[in-house]
Amino acid sequence: MKEDPKRLERWTVKKLLEWTQGYLEGKGSEAPRREAEELLAHLLGIGRLDLYLDLHRPLTGGELSRFKELVKRRARGEPLQYITGQQGFWKHEFHVEPGVLIPRPDSEVLVQATLEALRGMESPFVLDVGTGTGCLIISILADLPQAWGVALDISQQALRLTRKNARKIRVEERLALVRGDLLTPFKKGVFHAIISNPPYIAPEEWGSLPTEVKEHEPYRALQGGEGGLYYISQLISRAWEYLKPDGVLVLEMGWRQKDKVKILLKGKPYKNVEFLTDLGGRYRVVRAWRR
Ligand SMILES: C[S@@+](CC[C@H](N)C(=O)[O-])C[C@H]1O[C@@H](n2cnc3c(N)ncnc32)[C@H](O)[C@@H]1O
Structure with missing residues (x-):
């Protein structure tokens, strides 16, 4: 199926972060903005702060549907670290898994x-x-x-x-x-x-x-x-x-x-x-x- 460029254009990094923050907050997250950033940065394979270098970047249809899966897992209560596969400890990032x-x-x-x-x-x-x-x-x-x-x-x-x-x-x-x-x-x-x-x-x-x-x-x-x-x-x-x-x-x-x-x-x-x-x-x- 062909992507409708106009429809997808609407979901930029900025807009998606805002939406996810609100959604996770409604699901009881104590740090919804940080979690939204970590999930999106993980999906895009970039650092959290790098998101802010390109806030108006539009997401592709594939990216959006994969992101939706990650957000759903988090909303069901799965620890963020099991979804992103990592956790900082002492001076290093460690791989983690369920x-x-x-x-x-x-x-x-x-x-x-x-x-x-x-x-x-x-x-x-x-x-x-x-x-x-x-x-x-x-x-x-x-x-x-x-x-x-x-x-x-x-x-x-x-x-x-x-x-x-x-x-x-x-x-x-x-x-x-x-x-x-x-x-x-x-x-x-x-x-x-x-x-x-x-x-x-x-x-x-x-x-x-x-x-x-x-x-x-x-x-x-x-x-x-x-x-x-x-x-x-x-x-x-x-x-x-x-x-x-x-x-x-x-x-x-x-x-x-x-x-x-x-x-x-x-x-x-x-x-x-x-x-x-x-x-x-x-x-x-x-x-x-x-x-
Ligand atoms: C509280 S976790 C600590 C993991 C890690 N050291 C940390 O600080 O994040 C306890 C660990 O002990 C392991 N464990 C439980 N029973 C054990 C046993 N009888 N002998 C050896 N390891 C055991 C578990 O598999 C688990 O990895």
Whole structure:
């Protein structure tokens, strides 16, 4: 079918952004303009700001119908990052896809805490348990060119994505990928640091998560067993054996879990335990050194 040039001319970048902003706002989006821009920039294969260099550019019929599909997915509640296939974290853009948890800005506290602990060390060896997209370990290896690491996950899909991200960010030669369940595959006493953002949502908290998360992000990446503390407790009880003496354990946790995590650490061979906060002042990370 031939496109009617007059009809299509009406849908310029500017007009489409305005329409989509209004539509997404009506569907409950909290950042409708930014989302409209990200979707359209993704469709056109350009940066968000580049849209403003050619606001009067008309869209072709093919572009319009593909854009409509993207907007429909977003309006149905699919996370924007799964639609555009990317998420910025720390200093890099990471590939993301449905089935693997989207990196969260809060987890940058863990990256910062680990970098601080390893700075100055000659060639630190770091294990990331439950690597997902690989955002934590890849950010650390990219900032510390002498470091090397292991990314472990129970999900094969997560490991495939981590490989793709490690190649993109050029750390793949210093990163081994291992499929496994927590710490089982490793020799004891070898790591300078063990880091993890494990699943830590309690079953009773599940209902209060945003629908976007509950319906689209992987259950296994979030659900942390009783009190949300199953994986945190396993890691605290066992990680010290896999660390070198003076090695560091850095774990993300739920902002209301500090007191329980403190109890889990009691009597275990760790020293200098610290709880670190996110930008909102909530305790999100625990850092402890092996005695
Ligand atoms: C909260 S996500 C964190 C992902 C990533 N590190 C991040 O910060 O975005 C937890 C990850 O742990 C993985 N996982 C769940 N159970 C596991 C287990 N028993 N052993 C290893 N990894 C596990 C999930 O597949 C998921 O990728």
